[in-house]
Amino acid sequence: MIADNLITERGVSAGDEWITVPADNVHEALAALKGEGYRLLVFLTCVDHLVDQSRPSWPGRYELVYQLRDVEKLRELRVRAFVDGDPPEIESATDLFPPADWDERETYDLFGVRFKGHPELTRILMPDDWVGHPLRRDYPVGGEVVEFSEEHQRWQTPPDRA
Amino acid sequence: MSSTESMAGTEGVTISRTGQQGAFGGELLTVNFGPHHPSTHGVLRLIVDLDGEQIKRLKPVIGYLHTGIEKQMEALRWQQGVVVTDRHDYLSPPINNLAYALAVERLMGVEAPPRAQALRVIMSELTRLSSHLVWLGTSGLELGAMSMLMYCFRERETILDMNEEISGFRMHTSYIRPGGVMADATPRFLDMLASFVKEMPGHIDEYEDLLTMNPIWRARTIGIGRLSPEDAKVLGASGPMIRGSGIAWDLRKTMPYSGYESYDFEVATSDACDCYGRYLVRIKEMREAVKILDQALQRLPDGPVNVDDRKMLPPPREELETSMEAVIHHFKLFTEVYSVPAGDVYVAVESGRGENGCYIVSDGTHKPRRVKFRSASFVNLQALERMALNHMIADMIAIIGTADTVLGDVDR
Numbered sequence: 121m122i123a124d125n126l127i128t129e130r131g132v133s134a135g136d137e138w139i140t141v142p143a144d145n146v147h148e149a150l151a152a153l154k155g156e157g158y159r160l161l162v163f164l165t166c167v168d169h170l171v172d173q174s175r176p177s178w179p180g181r182y183e184l185v186y187q188l189r190d191v192e193k194l195r196e197l198r199v200r201a202f203v204d205g206d207p208p209e210i211e212s213a214t215d216l217f218p219p220a221d222w223d224e225r226e227t228y229d230l231f232g233v234r235f236k237g238h239p240e241l242t243r244i245l246m247p248d249d250w251v252g253h254p255l256r257r258d259y260p261v262g263g264e265v266v267e268f269s270e271e272h273q274r275w276q277t278p279p280d281r282a
Numbered sequence: 283m284s285s286t287e288s289m290a291g292t293e294g295v296t297i298s299r300t301g302q303q304g305a306f307g308g309e310l311l312t313v314n315f316g317p318h319h320p321s322t323h324g325v326l327r328l329i330v331d332l333d334g335e336q337i338k339r340l341k342p343v344i345g346y347l348h349t350g351i352e353k354q355m356e357a358l359r360w361q362q363g364v365v366v367t368d369r370h371d372y373l374s375p376p377i378n379n380l381a382y383a384l385a386v387e388r389l390m391g392v393e394a395p396p397r398a399q400a401l402r403v404i405m406s407e408l409t410r411l412s413s414h415l416v417w418l419g420t421s422g423l424e425l426g427a428m429s430m431l432m433y434c435f436r437e438r439e440t441i442l443d444m445n446e447e448i449s450g451f452r453m454h455t456s457y458i459r460p461g462g463v464m465a466d467a468t469p470r471f472l473d474m475l476a477s478f479v480k481e482m483p484g485h486i487d488e489y490e491d492l493l494t495m496n497p498i499w500r501a502r503t504i505g506i507g508r509l510s511p512e513d514a515k516v517l518g519a520s521g522p523m524i525r526g527s528g529i530a531w532d533l534r535k536t537m538p539y540s541g542y543e544s545y546d547f548e549v550a551t552s553d554a555c556d557c558y559g560r561y562l563v564r565i566k567e568m569r570e571a572v573k574i575l576d577q578a579l580q581r582l583p584d585g586p587v588n589v590d591d592r593k594m595l596p597p598p599r600e601e602l603e604t605s606m607e608a609v610i611h612h613f614k615l616f617t618e619v620y621s622v623p624a625g626d627v628y629v630a631v632e633s634g635r636g637e638n639g640c641y642i643v644s645d646g647t648h649k650p651r652r653v654k655f656r657s658a659s660f661v662n663l664q665a666l667e668r669m670a671l672n673h674m675i676a677d678m679i680a681i682i683g684t685a686d687t688v689l690g691d692v693d694r
Binding site (some may be wrong): 133138167187219 | 344345350352353354357388389391515516517518531536537624625626627628630639641645646654656660661664693694
């Protein structure tokens with residue numbers, strides 16, 4: 121198992137093992153786990169804990185989740201790291217796990233988390249000129265104007281011609 | 283030079299010059315392939331650098347079908363979310379339902395009864411068949427085997443009829459739900475399934491007669507789109523993409539769910555590592571799916587199809603007339619709905635395209651905090667550049683086809 125000083129918390133949720141590592145050491149921890157046999161990054165994503173009352177206090181607003189799999193021993197481990205700040209920043213894992221490339225772009229696009237060292241951190245699902253990060257909890261559902269609707273027409277027409 | 287300039291005016295094709303030198307002394311051309319190209323199975327745009335007709339660099343641009351499904355799930359209650367899961371991978375709705383239902387069930391600590399599990403397996407395999415049929419039909423069509431589409435859609439129609447019989451819907455069935463399934467299978471459904479299981483192997487022989495030894499099909503697929511086993515592993519490919527590279531990784535065998543461990547079937551693999559290998563894998567998988575369907579039908583257990591938990595599923599209609607308790611449960615369930623204990627869980631199932639996972643975070647309320655779909659297409663599409671490099675632009679069609687990405691699944 122990786123050095124205990126890297127793990128701040130560990131547990132099991134609904135049968136899935138997880139560990140929490142400090143955000144600054146996430147790259148180091150993932151590299152150590154990869155050496156132990158967790159060679160596949162199943163997915164990488166983010167959870168926004170804004171006003172989440174399921175725990176008295178969260179270590180940070182954004183939780184980065186890395187699901188790792190050891191395909192030989194058939195075991196899985198979830199690595200979690202909490203980050204804060206605007207924009208939140210964490211080190212990229214693309215050099216360790218190539219599939220992290222698009223996952224990190226998606227997380228940047230939808231949550232605004234910046235991955236330091238990513239080769240091309242651009243939006244992937246939303247248009248390039250989009251403002252805001254839609255999966256943040258303070259981004260409203262239905263907050264954007266629907267194109268080609270009446271509202272869109274009103275929104276496009278300059279005030280002096282309305 | 284004049285020919286490229288005249289192409290630049292064609293709709294859907296934009297050409298720009300990179301100024302880089304190609305191997306034959308000419309410049310590399312950047313061609314915009316798609317997004318509205320019939321062979322991309324959705325709306326996929328590829329930016330391709332060409333040296334003559336050879337692909338030297340390729341970059342997929344996605345997001346054209348992004349519908350914010352994960353955001354919508356956060357605004358819906360637990361049992362309403364099922365309807366949305368149908369729609370991301372629109373060729374395999376019941377398998378998407380299954381991933382979501384299993385995840386919610388694991389968080390709640392319940393397990394579906396045996397009959398529900400068998401019905402889930404039946405629906406999953408039917409879906410795998412219909413998804414592979416769409417793949418085979420459209421890929422055949424794109425590579426010149428027009429009649430494949432007619433044959434494949436004929437059998438797919440039977441499967442859609444069965445979907446309609448069991449759930450009322452032909453495509454977006456929402457049949458598999460947390461706690462069990464929507465309704466028990468009707469006798470007519472079981473009859474239809476029995477005759478389908480009997481006829482399908484003959485139909486698969488027909489497809490093989492048309493394609494397996496067909497010189498045009500072989501010329502277009504053998505040696506095209508090579509993905510080495512090492513690359514497949516490193517790039518995280520799953521489903522027929524990794525099995526077509528010779529690695530027997532199938533979640534139904536390696537990490538079984540819904541009782542798949544009790545069925546007797548083989549994992550289809552091919553060492554060819556090319557488009558033809560992936561074709562063989564899918565054909566074999568269709569045969570195995572029919573085998574599983576046959577077994578499931580033979581030993582379909584009796585019993586309820588939903589968990590007996592009044593806090594999660596509504597009481598039967600008859601009970602409402604005699605029991606006050608049932609009325610209270612019914613009212614509470616449809617006004618307040620159930621909450622799921624706080625925690626997070628990841629469940630992966632094998633869809634026609636590979637590992638279809640659902641990661642759910644609950645904060646203990648009646649709506650999920652976060653739902654993430656780990657879609658096989660999204661990850662498999664990242665291997666496209668590796669497969670297409672140094673091939674002709676016309677081979678792109680075969681490569682995109684056998685990668686079998688569903689763009690709704692990529693963009694979610």
